[in-house]
Amino acid sequence: xxxxxxxxxxxxxxxxxxxxxxxxxxxxxxxxxxxxxxxxxxxxxxxxxxxxxxxxxxxxxxxxxxxxxxxxxxxxxxxxxxxxxxxxxxxxxxxxxxxxxxxxxxxxxxxxxxxxxxxxxxxxxxxxxxxxxxxxxxxxxxxxxxxxxxxxxxxxxxxxxxxxxxxxxxxxxxxxxxxxxxxxxxxxxxxxxxxxxxxxxxxxxxxxxxxxxxxxxxxxxxxxxxxxxxxxxxxxxxxxxxxxxxxxxxxxxxxxxxxxxxxxxxxxxxxxxxxxxxxxxxxxxxxxxxxxxxxxxxxxxxxxxxxxx
Amino acid sequence: xxxxxxxxxxxxxxxxxxxxxxxxxxxxxxxxxxxxxxxxxxxxxxxxxxxxxxxxxxxxxxxxxxxxxxxxxxxxxxxxxxxxxxxxxxxxxxxxxxxxxxxxxxxxxxxxxxxxxxxxxxxxxxxxxxxxxxxxxxxxxxxxxxxxxxxxxxxxxxxxxxxxxxxxxxxxxxxxxxxxxxxxxxxxxxxxxxxxxxxxxxxxxxxxxxxxxxxxxxxxxxxxxxxxxxxxxxxxxxxxxxxxxxxxxxxxxxxxxxxxxxxxxxxxxxxxxxxxxxxxxxxxxxxxxxxxxxxxxxxxxxxxxxxxxxxxxxxxxxxxxxxxxxxxxxxxxxxxxxxxxxxxxxxxxxxxxxxxxxxxxxxxxxxxxxxxxxxxxxxxxxxxxxxxxxxxxxxx
Amino acid sequence: xxxxxxxxxxxxxxxxxxxxxxxxxxxxxxxxxxxxxxxxxxxxxxxxxxxxxxxxxxxxxxxxxxxxxxxxxxxxxxxxxxxxxxxxxxxxxxxxxxxxxxxxxxxxxxxxxxxxxxxxxxxxxxxxxxxxxxxxxxxxxxxxxxxxxxxxxxxxxxxxxxxxxxxxxxxxxxxxxxxxxxxxxxxxxxxxxxxxxxxxxxxxxxxxxxxxxxxxxxxxxxxxxxxxxxxxxxxxxxxxxxxxxxxxxxxxxxxxxxxxxxxxxxxx
Numbered sequence: 001x002x003x004x005x006x007x008x009x010x011x012x013x014x015x016x017x018x019x020x021x022x023x024x025x026x027x028x029x030x031x032x033x034x035x036x037x038x039x040x041x042x043x044x045x046x047x048x049x050x051x052x053x054x055x056x057x058x059x060x061x062x063x064x065x066x067x068x069x070x071x072x073x074x075x076x077x078x079x080x081x082x083x084x085x086x087x088x089x090x091x092x093x094x095x096x097x098x099x100x101x102x103x104x105x106x107x108x109x110x111x112x113x114x115x116x117x118x119x120x121x122x123x124x125x126x127x128x129x130x131x132x133x134x135x136x137x138x139x140x141x142x143x144x145x146x147x148x149x150x151x152x153x154x155x156x157x158x159x160x161x162x163x164x165x166x167x168x169x170x171x172x173x174x175x176x177x178x179x180x181x182x183x184x185x186x187x188x189x190x191x192x193x194x195x196x197x198x199x200x201x202x203x204x205x206x207x208x209x210x211x212x213x214x215x216x217x218x219x220x221x222x223x224x225x226x227x228x229x230x231x232x233x234x235x236x237x238x239x240x241x242x243x244x245x246x247x248x249x250x251x252x253x254x255x256x257x258x259x260x261x262x263x264x265x266x267x268x269x270x271x272x273x274x275x276x277x278x279x280x281x282x283x284x285x286x287x288x289x290x291x292x293x294x295x296x297x298x299x300x301x302x303x304x305x306x307x308x309x
Numbered sequence: 310x311x312x313x314x315x316x317x318x319x320x321x322x323x324x325x326x327x328x329x330x331x332x333x334x335x336x337x338x339x340x341x342x343x344x345x346x347x348x349x350x351x352x353x354x355x356x357x358x359x360x361x362x363x364x365x366x367x368x369x370x371x372x373x374x375x376x377x378x379x380x381x382x383x384x385x386x387x388x389x390x391x392x393x394x395x396x397x398x399x400x401x402x403x404x405x406x407x408x409x410x411x412x413x414x415x416x417x418x419x420x421x422x423x424x425x426x427x428x429x430x431x432x433x434x435x436x437x438x439x440x441x442x443x444x445x446x447x448x449x450x451x452x453x454x455x456x457x458x459x460x461x462x463x464x465x466x467x468x469x470x471x472x473x474x475x476x477x478x479x480x481x482x483x484x485x486x487x488x489x490x491x492x493x494x495x496x497x498x499x500x501x502x503x504x505x506x507x508x509x510x511x512x513x514x515x516x517x518x519x520x521x522x523x524x525x526x527x528x529x530x531x532x533x534x535x536x537x538x539x540x541x542x543x544x545x546x547x548x549x550x551x552x553x554x555x556x557x558x559x560x561x562x563x564x565x566x567x568x569x570x571x572x573x574x575x576x577x578x579x580x581x582x583x584x585x586x587x588x589x590x591x592x593x594x595x596x597x598x599x600x601x602x603x604x605x606x607x608x609x610x611x612x613x614x615x616x617x618x619x620x621x622x623x624x625x626x627x628x629x630x631x632x633x634x635x636x637x638x639x640x641x642x643x644x645x646x647x648x649x650x651x652x653x654x655x656x657x658x659x660x661x662x663x664x665x666x667x668x669x670x671x672x673x674x675x676x677x678x679x680x681x682x683x684x685x686x687x688x689x690x691x692x693x694x695x696x697x698x699x700x701x702x703x704x705x
Numbered sequence: 706x707x708x709x710x711x712x713x714x715x716x717x718x719x720x721x722x723x724x725x726x727x728x729x730x731x732x733x734x735x736x737x738x739x740x741x742x743x744x745x746x747x748x749x750x751x752x753x754x755x756x757x758x759x760x761x762x763x764x765x766x767x768x769x770x771x772x773x774x775x776x777x778x779x780x781x782x783x784x785x786x787x788x789x790x791x792x793x794x795x796x797x798x799x800x801x802x803x804x805x806x807x808x809x810x811x812x813x814x815x816x817x818x819x820x821x822x823x824x825x826x827x828x829x830x831x832x833x834x835x836x837x838x839x840x841x842x843x844x845x846x847x848x849x850x851x852x853x854x855x856x857x858x859x860x861x862x863x864x865x866x867x868x869x870x871x872x873x874x875x876x877x878x879x880x881x882x883x884x885x886x887x888x889x890x891x892x893x894x895x896x897x898x899x900x901x902x903x904x905x906x907x908x909x910x911x912x913x914x915x916x917x918x919x920x921x922x923x924x925x926x927x928x929x930x931x932x933x934x935x936x937x938x939x940x941x942x943x944x945x946x947x948x949x950x951x952x953x954x955x956x957x958x959x960x961x962x963x964x965x966x967x968x969x970x971x972x973x
Contacts, residue, residue: 365877366876366877367873367876367877386876386881387873387876387877388876388877388878388879388880388881388884388885389879392877393877393878394873394874394877396870396873396874396877397870398868398870400868400870400871400873400874401874402871402874402875402889402893403871403893404892404893413875413878413880413888414878414879417878417879417880417884417888418879459878460877460878463878463879
């Protein structure tokens, strides 16, 4: 036996040398993070600080603004514009629900039923992205034009009576009504719903469907008890990716709506860029941020999933 | 040790690894002779993989040095060490063909004409026709052979194998064990093999180091470890042992005496003897001692036939609690006052129909087959699913 | 199977899904059709007559092609920078343990969990306070900022699914740090990096809200479209929209065909 544990001559010698991970090696992650994190700190966090300070300033454009810790701006801004806040949440919520309702069947179709058409369908879902969304939103002006074929059909099947009863349309017009804005929001954010839904559906092992069927579950039950719960991560991230941008959007309300459909985004935009009342605009965007972050946090807690990114 | 044999030995001196306050490997001295097939055996988390990774250079030791022959390689980056690794789950490059996977090491060392060498190596592992495939197009066993070829083509001084057969099914694993053994004999390179499978370690290796809780419990040839375990962990982890807690009646003259001296112990009335040379501790008269015997060394007879037992053998009476027939042998569990649940494996040569559960029996064995262990340790160390296996966090 | 109701019930998912697809494609069809329109007024919202005029002279509108090229430049630069910075962050997050991991993760997540207008407004607050001239650079800075998180998410997902042993294997096989990165890490992480880059390009090119706040007098293509919605929409906008759609679909399809051929060629 040439192999020996603890050869007798070894312990008598000096203390074993101590190796430590070199400083250079330990700094690698920080070097990798540095540029990007610095960018976010300077152009994402710092602006928030500036905006916070702007929101508690008073003054005018001519005399300049000064920090006076005037928190009253928040209260004034909220009381004056709470209808727009409510409207934003309502429109964004409705659009999110519609996206889920419309997007789920398509995501399901692509994931399980499309076969060799799967890639083509995916391309068709993504392709509209490549045309500027403003151009596509403008196209809705043509589609929903007064007296056009789409509006005529909706009118004839009594759809407009229903939406009018819901307060979403007036008379036989669609353009410049809440319906048009919700329809535009739904359209714009559908891909953000479909893609996460698809990626979580696609991961489901189809043998689970077979197993559920084997265990006496009818197709509807299979969906309710197996497919839908397993697609929850997609549902959660899809609804967030739809609701968050929709709540701050002002493009659809501007292009497809009227003064009665102004959302909070429109108010912030005009306060900042036209009226130049910076403190009010800053306070409004902080209130919006707070509302969205609180809602998102509660939603994520309740949905019990945290792997969003 | 002469200079000549030291030329390619792997020498670990005082090597240890801490993660924060946590010690994965306690200071360890180990010499792996050139050309040997060496196994590091232990349960998951015992520090065996960490030790292997320190030899490969993938893990920096907290203390101590690594020598390859006369050369110290402790601070050498893995890509500068004449050591190659067969990784757990193989780590074949998914974006490269089998040919390019095998050629990877040669190309990195700037060797231009690799075709002949790669083809020869693929022949050695019988994968010549798969050269242009991608790894995911091969079966588990084939991938495993690619991993071996990819490492061996570099003619390393030492080949490290990290649980190389863990992902294969039982039958393929047997086949690959023989295959690896054949390759090792053919190329004559030192193999250091990490495994948690005691049977695998014993079949393949010349020398086995049993690790537990970041320490080497015992080191030696497989047969030596099996017959002469030094700790309860080794006794239980390598095969099965019956351990009986006993009181020392006559301490003999200790391990220093010749092979003739005997230790006599008693346990619940039974008097047992064992050779002093097979006792891993120095017994004191009146002190405690764990007495062990392997299940296959014990003979079993019905209580009515006590007179057929030769004198001088260790004897225990008991009752059969359970028996299971497994083809080549029958395994009995015997309850005895001396020790509950003694295990006995009896070859199925002539089966005594009276040996059924409930029957009174006598167990007897040659005292030479008895070993003695320090009673201060847990009797359960190294048994299945027990806290006696000290686990440490394996680094990913 | 003859029963139409049974058929309907069996295919209800397919019908609903295709209905949604039609809803998503319809505006693109309208954009394409109206690129051949010859409108009478300033606005291109009602069909008049077929005409190829706009296609013959796509840059015939003042400033439009200039804004298009500006948008392409900004998208290219922000993609390059965001991809480089984002990939580095993703590697640091997946491959290293360090303090403040949680804080870094939240910092990456927050820009995605915030309405765009909030970031747009706060950036404007910064630029106004610092007295920075709005224009090309402020747009670029803003675009890199919001693309960064998306690149990190895309690359992180890919690197997470990559076995760290592959890199160890490369180092074990005589590849130094640079060789390991170039020969193993990069090729395997490439699909994630490419996805992140494509996403940033699309996000940057099409961004309106943040650009609207921080562009000053500089006009990107979306800004041009926005302005024309007020002043009058030239048919050329539809031409550009249609061309971009067709080119994108062709590129994707070509990419898939190459991919398929490669897949078929593999097993010999």
